[in-house]
Amino acid sequence: MPHLTVHVLEDDLVGREAELIEALTDAVVAVYGDWARDIVDVRLIGLPPGRWGIGGKPAQAPSPSVLFGIKEAAFGRPDAEDIVARLVSGVTDAIVAVFGEPVRSGVSVELVGSPAGRSGIGGVVITS
Template identity: 75%
Template sequence: MPHLSVHVLESDLAGRETALMQTLTDAVVAVYGEWARGLVVVHLIGLPPQRWGIGGVPASAPSPSVTFGIKEGAFRRPDASEVVARLVAGVTDAIVDVFGERVRAGVSVELVATVAGRTGIGGVVVTP
């Protein structure tokens, strides 16, 4: 199940939460299909400006950062390069749709593989 954690300044996020959850979910559905909609999990993490630093100083206007948890099997598919490119582009476009074009150049999207058998739900290891 796709998990997206978005770090963004709290002041930029306020009032945009629902729109961001919807556009990110739509971006994932555009790649995987409608069947995935109910599986997309989005965590929005709003940070005060003094808690986001770049180069050892508080950042003045950082772009959102996205960590996208995805099953490792997705990277072994024959079309993995295309899927990764579509996810990165779609998630970036979703962020830009909500926060504006000014953030595009700095938006980071990191796809992180979850190895089968190394995740648990409700205290039980999830097996493939």
């Protein structure tokens, strides 16, 4: 299950939640296919001003940051480089579609692999 956790300033997020969730879900579906739509999990974390720091100082206008949880096995596929590139590009484009072109250069997308047997749903360990 793809998990996307987006950190963004609260003031920038308010009123854009549904649009952002839809755009991010569509970006994942564009890479994986429509079968993934119902399992994309998007969590939006709105931070108040002063609670995001860069370079030892409160950030004035940070671009959104995305932590993308993915099965580790995806990185071992022959097409892994293409998948990673398409996910990073698609997620960035989705963020830009909602927040505008000025955020593009600062948008960060970090793909984090979860090994089989290291996560679970409904109290059951996922082994594949």
